[in-house]
Amino acid sequence: xxxxxxDDEVIVLRAENQDGIHExxxxxxxxxxxxxxxxKQNEMPGGGNQDLEGVCRICLGEEEDNNKNPLFSPCxxxxxxxxxxxxxxxxxxxxxxIQRQGEVVxxxxxxxxxxxxxxxxxxxxxxxxxxxxxxxxxYDLPIYEAGEQPHYIVLESIxxxxxxxxxVLNFLEEDQVxxxxxxxxxxxxxxxxxxxxHAFIKKSALGFYYIVDNQSKFGTLSLVRQxxxxxxxxxxxxxxxxxxxxxxxEEQIEKKTKM
Numbered sequence: 001x002x003x004x005x006x007d008d009e010v011i012v013l014r015a016e017n018q019d020g021i022h023e024x025x026x027x028x029x030x031x032x033x034x035x036x037x038x039x040k041q042n043e044m045p046g047g048g049n050q051d052l053e054g055v056c057r058i059c060l061g062e063e064e065d066n067n068k069n070p071l072f073s074p075c076x077x078x079x080x081x082x083x084x085x086x087x088x089x090x091x092x093x094x095x096x097x098i099q100r101q102g103e104v105v106x107x108x109x110x111x112x113x114x115x116x117x118x119x120x121x122x123x124x125x126x127x128x129x130x131x132x133x134x135x136x137x138x139y140d141l142p143i144y145e146a147g148e149q150p151h152y153i154v155l156e157s158i159x160x161x162x163x164x165x166x167x168v169l170n171f172l173e174e175d176q177v178x179x180x181x182x183x184x185x186x187x188x189x190x191x192x193x194x195x196x197x198h199a200f201i202k203k204s205a206l207g208f209y210y211i212v213d214n215q216s217k218f219g220t221l222s223l224v225r226q227x228x229x230x231x232x233x234x235x236x237x238x239x240x241x242x243x244x245x246x247x248x249x250e251e252q253i254e255k256k257t258k259m
Contacts, residue, residue, distance in 0.1 A: 055080065056088055057080065057083065058089075059085060069086050070085070070129070072084070074089060074115070074123060074136075075115035075118050077115060077117050086126070086134060089136060090136060093110065093122070093137060093138075094138060096111065096113075097139070098111070099139070101140075104170055104174050104186060105177065105187055106139075106168045107167050107168075107187075108137075108165070108167075110163060110164040110165075113162050114162040122136060123136060137166070139168065141154075141168060142172065151170070151171040151203065152168060152170050153168075153171065153201065153209060154166065154167070154168055155167040175203050176201065176202040179198050179200070179201065180195055180196050180197040180214075180216075182197055185197060187201075193218050194216070195216040198214060199211055199213050199216065199220045200212045200214060219237075221239055224238075232248075232251075236248065
């Protein structure tokens, strides 16, 4: 038997009986390893001193296209587990996706959008070196025929936990969609503060969308991101922190004076 063994060689042990083979095997594997063998072992995948910088932890491939499929760090993991391809992460999260397809509303649910090692939540989108933004989560949008004007809304859940819910509402043949906690509601929101039929999202003839409260217990609030026009035909309600402001506009009547 040779003292040094190549990677593709086969160990052949000869003895008069099975006990002799076992004894020779123990002698071979218990002998001290040479410096060359130690070096080979450290260079094998999974070795403690292996430098895997620039390698995807899912496919173990290196960076191929920095603009379309870059290697990036989506969590707090470091070392050989710190980098992952954008497409590899998308495919991995696609396996965790649960979906319910409907003619009007399609719902997509991800239970744990977090790293299984460091437990940090994955980002929803990333910005590449060329300033392009790419979404991490992929879901289907309504398909329209040639010449049809797309009419759909995407609703995303915002919460502190690691789950994510996306509702895609197709308004091609519908004028309104219901939101609430009931089982017969188009968009279900399983929260105790939401009424069974909480509100409606309506589409106007001009293509504008409105959310209308259905006399719910706690009301319906819309997040203001830009200046709003004050409605002069009804009450206006604005919540700032825990303070709720309600006001209405009264028309000023000019008094005519007699000469």
